[in-house]
Amino acid sequence: MIEVKEVTTKKELEQFVKFPFSLYKKSKNWVPPIIKEELNNFDKDQNPAFKDAKAWFLLAYKNNKIVGRVCAIINWNEVNNLGKNKLRFGWFDAIEDPEVTEALFNRVFAIGKENNLEYCEGPAGFSNMDKAGMLIEGFDRIGSMTTNYNYAYYPELMEKVGFSKEVDWKEYEIITPDKIYEKLAKFSNLIMQKYNLKLIDIPTTKSLLPHAEAIFDLMNRSHKDLESFVPIKPYQIEHYKNKYLKFLDPDYVNLIADENNNLVAFSVIMPSFSKALQKANGKLFPFGFYHLLKAQKKNDKATMLLIGVAPEYMRKGLTAIIFHKVNEVFVNKGIKIVETNPELETNNQVQALWKDYNPQLIKKWRTYKKIL
Numbered sequence: 150m151i152e153v154k155e156v157t158t159k160k161e162l163e164q165f166v167k168f169p170f171s172l173y174k175k176s177k178n179w180v181p182p183i184i185k186e187e188l189n190n191f192d193k194d195q196n197p198a199f200k201d202a203k204a205w206f207l208l209a210y211k212n213n214k215i216v217g218r219v220c221a222i223i224n225w226n227e228v229n230n231l232g233k234n235k236l237r238f239g240w241f242d243a244i245e246d247p248e249v250t251e252a253l254f255n256r257v258f259a260i261g262k263e264n265n266l267e268y269c270e271g272p273a274g275f276s277n278m279d280k281a282g283m284l285i286e287g288f289d290r291i292g293s294m295t296t297n298y299n300y301a302y303y304p305e306l307m308e309k310v311g312f313s314k315e316v317d318w319k320e321y322e323i324i325t326p327d328k329i330y331e332k333l334a335k336f337s338n339l340i341m342q343k344y345n346l347k348l349i350d351i352p353t354t355k356s357l358l359p360h361a362e363a364i365f366d367l368m369n370r371s372h373k374d375l376e377s378f379v380p381i382k383p384y385q386i387e388h389y390k391n392k393y394l395k396f397l398d399p400d401y402v403n404l405i406a407d408e409n410n411n412l413v414a415f416s417v418i419m420p421s422f423s424k425a426l427q428k429a430n431g432k433l434f435p436f437g438f439y440h441l442l443k444a445q446k447k448n449d450k451a452t453m454l455l456i457g458v459a460p461e462y463m464r465k466g467l468t469a470i471i472f473h474k475v476n477e478v479f480v481n482k483g484i485k486i487v488e489t490n491p492e493l494e495t496n497n498q499v500q501a502l503w504k505d506y507n508p509q510l511i512k513k514w515r516t517y518k519k520i521l
Contacts, residue, residue, distance in 0.1 A: 154210065247306060
């Protein structure tokens with residue numbers, strides 16, 4: 150018999166976070182999170198996303214052993230202000246047993262119905278800054294710091310409890326150029342001159358932090374038409390600034406401004422921390438920091454984390470500036486392979502950016518939907 154319990158204690162929340170460590174113990178491709186960061190993310194006092202969201206953390210037990218987990222989420226900003234009457238689910242993991250999945254989601258669906266919501270969708274987090282999507286292709290490849298990894302039996306479990314495809318996400322791999330293209334450099338300079346644009350100098354991580362508000366504001370404006378995007382609120386910026394920006398290497402960040410110093414485009418790249426996180430195994434001490442710092446300083450693989458272009462500058466060639474600067478970074482840092490990070494299959498604009506670089510589709514994720 151499967152028993153589902155809601156997490157109510159600190160110990161149970163730790164068990165919720167640590168369950169995947171046992172589930173994926175033999176997996177060569179699962180990338181573990183940092184346990185302390187996961188706990189902080191689920192702490193109402195530390196994560197401002199809870200100002201707009203309510204969450205239920207559920208654990209499934211079989212013979213008094215944890216065999217599954219899931220988080221049910223209501224993002225009230227999404228429901229009340231964006232008119233999307235939905236229940237999110239995230240952080241789903243389970244053994245290969247349909248009864249476990251059914252028991253977990255029966256509780257999830259009950260929460261949605263109790264709150265008069267129309268449908269359930271996921272995997273997703275509290276906001277768009279959390280991981281989203283379930284892996285449906287590319288199980289033979291190592292996961293990443295910014296994406297979900299799961300076993301190949303997961304999609305079938307979703308279908309058995311009544312979920313169907315909502316939308317797919319794609320990730321491409323690109324072999325980076327080993328030299329700086331002169332034509333791209335010339336075209337980039339022409340675009341800079343034509344629109345009186347300039348690059349913002351960010352010599353240190355500390356000098357990047359004052360630009361946080363402008364970066365998140367531009368991300369809101371450039372991503373607002375994408376499916377499932379929920380704008381980041383001003384009070385969330387400080388949290389995400391401390392969580393993400395302070396760990397970025399400024400050499401991997403490009404900010405482009407107009408003549409009035411307004412941010413009009415940006416790109417954020419991150420060295421691959423996948424193998425380093427596997428070595429850290431959820432802990433920064435005593436050696437986790439060492440592995441992460443080593444991966445940041447010496448790496449031949451990177452991820453295109455974010456690209457944003459102001460709507461008024463779309464289709465005006467600003468991507469040439471971004472690619473020129475990215476090209477320089479890759480050559481200077483010795484990056485040979487870059488992954489594009491998940492992109493909505495409907496986001497043709499971004500996918501078109503890679504067409505000249507012989508992109509290879511390597512992974513696909515899916516978000517699922519079920520009417521309640």
